[in-house]
Amino acid sequence: MSRKSxxxxxxxxxxxxTLVIGLISGCAGKTDTGKPSxxxxxxxxxxxxxxxxxxxxDKDPNKTHIKISAVRPLSGANVSFEYYNxxxxxxxxxxxxxxxxxIRVKEYGNRKLLIDLVVYDDTSDVGVMTDLLIKTMTQDxxxxxxxxxxxxxxxxxxxxxxxxGYLMIGAEGGGTDTRPLxxxxxxxxxxxxxxVHQVPKMAEIFNELGVKKVFITYMxxxxxxxxxxxxxxxxxxxxxxxxxxxxxxxxxxxxxxxTQAMESGADAFVAYCYPPWNSSLISTAISMGYNPDVFxxxxxxxxxxxYDEAGGDAINGLMFEGAWSVNSGPAFKDFAERIAEYYKxxxxxxxxxxxxxxxxxxxxxxxIAIEETGTLDNDVIAEYLHNNAIETSLGTMRFENxxxxxxxxxxxxxxxIDGVAEVIDVGPKRTHDPLYPKPAWPAK
Amino acid sequence: xxxxxxxxIYGIIMGGVYGLISMxxxxxxxxxxxxxxxxxxxxxxxxxxxxxxxxxxVHPLLTFVICLPAAFIVxxxxxxxxxxxLRNFSKDEATFESNAMLMSFGLYFILANIGLKIWGTLSxxxxxxxxxxxxxxxxxxxxxxIGLGIAIVFIIAFFIFLNKTRLGKAIRATSQxxxxxxMMGVRINKTMAICxxxxxxxxxxxxxxxxxxxxxxxxxxxxxxxxxxxxxxLGGMGSxxxxxxxxxxxxxxxxxxxxxDTSLVTVAYYLMIIIxxxxxxxxxxxx
Numbered sequence: 001m002s003r004k005s006x007x008x009x010x011x012x013x014x015x016x017x018t019l020v021i022g023l024i025s026g027c028a029g030k031t032d033t034g035k036p037s038x039x040x041x042x043x044x045x046x047x048x049x050x051x052x053x054x055x056x057x058d059k060d061p062n063k064t065h066i067k068i069s070a071v072r073p074l075s076g077a078n079v080s081f082e083y084y085n086x087x088x089x090x091x092x093x094x095x096x097x098x099x100x101x102x103i104r105v106k107e108y109g110n111r112k113l114l115i116d117l118v119v120y121d122d123t124s125d126v127g128v129m130t131d132l133l134i135k136t137m138t139q140d141x142x143x144x145x146x147x148x149x150x151x152x153x154x155x156x157x158x159x160x161x162x163x164x165g166y167l168m169i170g171a172e173g174g175g176t177d178t179r180p181l182x183x184x185x186x187x188x189x190x191x192x193x194x195x196v197h198q199v200p201k202m203a204e205i206f207n208e209l210g211v212k213k214v215f216i217t218y219m220x221x222x223x224x225x226x227x228x229x230x231x232x233x234x235x236x237x238x239x240x241x242x243x244x245x246x247x248x249x250x251x252x253x254x255x256x257x258x259t260q261a262m263e264s265g266a267d268a269f270v271a272y273c274y275p276p277w278n279s280s281l282i283s284t285a286i287s288m289g290y291n292p293d294v295f296x297x298x299x300x301x302x303x304x305x306x307y308d309e310a311g312g313d314a315i316n317g318l319m320f321e322g323a324w325s326v327n328s329g330p331a332f333k334d335f336a337e338r339i340a341e342y343y344k345x346x347x348x349x350x351x352x353x354x355x356x357x358x359x360x361x362x363x364x365x366x367x368i369a370i371e372e373t374g375t376l377d378n379d380v381i382a383e384y385l386h387n388n389a390i391e392t393s394l395g396t397m398r399f400e401n402x403x404x405x406x407x408x409x410x411x412x413x414x415x416x417i418d419g420v421a422e423v424i425d426v427g428p429k430r431t432h433d434p435l436y437p438k439p440a441w442p443a444k
Numbered sequence: 445x446x447x448x449x450x451x452x453i454y455g456i457i458m459g460g461v462y463g464l465i466s467m468x469x470x471x472x473x474x475x476x477x478x479x480x481x482x483x484x485x486x487x488x489x490x491x492x493x494x495x496x497x498x499x500x501x502v503h504p505l506l507t508f509v510i511c512l513p514a515a516f517i518v519x520x521x522x523x524x525x526x527x528x529x530l531r532n533f534s535k536d537e538a539t540f541e542s543n544a545m546l547m548s549f550g551l552y553f554i555l556a557n558i559g560l561k562i563w564g565t566l567s568x569x570x571x572x573x574x575x576x577x578x579x580x581x582x583x584x585x586x587x588x589x590i591g592l593g594i595a596i597v598f599i600i601a602f603f604i605f606l607n608k609t610r611l612g613k614a615i616r617a618t619s620q621x622x623x624x625x626x627m628m629g630v631r632i633n634k635t636m637a638i639c640x641x642x643x644x645x646x647x648x649x650x651x652x653x654x655x656x657x658x659x660x661x662x663x664x665x666x667x668x669x670x671x672x673x674x675x676x677x678l679g680g681m682g683s684x685x686x687x688x689x690x691x692x693x694x695x696x697x698x699x700x701x702x703x704x705d706t707s708l709v710t711v712a713y714y715l716m717i718i719i720x721x722x723x724x725x726x727x728x729x730x731x
Binding site: 254 | 564565567576658667699702705709
């Protein structure tokens, strides 16, 4: 083979590899919107929109769809958030709205408009996300853009939403770090509960249960430090003693942490860590026979699949940040059943008990705001969201200073009790008394 | 006292696993001049696959019989195809080395995303001798000790293979001089492919041990590649005994620092590397 043809083959091979990488990681690729099975069934584009009487002028009689786009982590490190958290919510919402004929918009002759959704893959990369966000806002002629995923993404996205005149209703992410954005960008909203909402409730529960000392391990990043900071403010209010140890940066052997927890004599163990760390902490604690009265984990713990994978019945009594429950009320039960039905063909999928209910409520809030204001104008809708308590199927929800109010959520701290995620907040939102002390890990 | 025993025992345990991972990487580099950035992905795929197999009812030790040959075959084929072509296209050894590293980056992205597509980001785990025993006052989980035993068996078997078998001698000859080895009748391409496959096999073995003791996710590949690179640089590029020694040192230092401040482990690793590069740039046992 000549040098020249070798070079040609080399270039062809490199191009092929680049193509494969591009395909697999989904770089900047336009993707399906739908759930894994019949996901991306296009909205019935040929169907004429329902028309009401002529009392409402029609801005554009040819408009049949509300165009919505989203830039989401369909691949990469954050893919599980798309898979378990916000992804199921917005996909089901679009399908349910379309099945009901669409959203009625007064400025379009009070016709019902179907939703046309397009989702781009940001490959879990904030840089890719911002590029795609600008692309969809400038080229796709969309009416709304859904939230990207993660606190870092929301921080990067907020100025872009503002610059191009879109309102942002955040999903996964948010925290004290995002609060300074509220003063800069009027039309941003956050729907996830975080440290300042959850830790006070956690302290209340620990106090009620008679916990004296808490051993905490935390990620040394924005998430972990934020939760630790709130803990330093809240735990002293109840004379709760605590000892905090940083978790390793990378996935590693958790034996040193569990050993320190055992030696601390604490009766509660709390991990402000991410799913891989939390899972490893649980399995190491089981292996070492470390049985504190309380074992509470952060992100990931609210995913039913995490609970099942980490041990299921063997870790009965595991507490998590969240929270909502099928027992939070008939509407929550109905929502849980609908979403489970929606994903019934996917054996790997399981419900998520932290943000999902809030995200769903926020989608309904958007829908109601469109119907009430009669427009797709993002500024008008944002103003409505700022100023109105909205009756959703999951109760009255309201934004106050850009965040859902505490009353809008079904709870803050959850616990798996006999396989069911329950809300154990002190007060009326509690769906089950806390299981305390948690049952010991099964003996080997 | 129990803390010191804990550090030493867990340090040796982790050192054994790190040694295993690093031996594969250093073999691939020492013989084939491929700095394989996708090395940790072989470990990840093996760790996750073994967990799935165990959940499906396969005995953990039997997963070695399934995952190891698979990793070897994949590595062998990759070397016989992609890397061999790349070698043919490269005008000299230095160009090949840099191109091979770039290609391994591509492989890393492909394999890592395959893992994420299949398993998402949730951990997999199973219980295998997951109970503690007391050794000199320290609490040690039995599966870690089993893992150490298996790692030692692999390391010894690999040394015997390299030093006592004809193929091992061919590998050593190739690592010293490709041209001279070829003139002596060594089939270079096949030898390099076997080395690459063996590297994958060793990473896969380490992956199964990690799956046995910890809760792996589809994201652990790169972390372990970085650790292996640190170990290889520490021990000396291309040195198999250096990889074992480096693994042991990293294991001990990692555990020691973990017991005082877990977040400083990576800092300690890089500090070791900086100091070593200043006083002995070739690594502890580098030539």
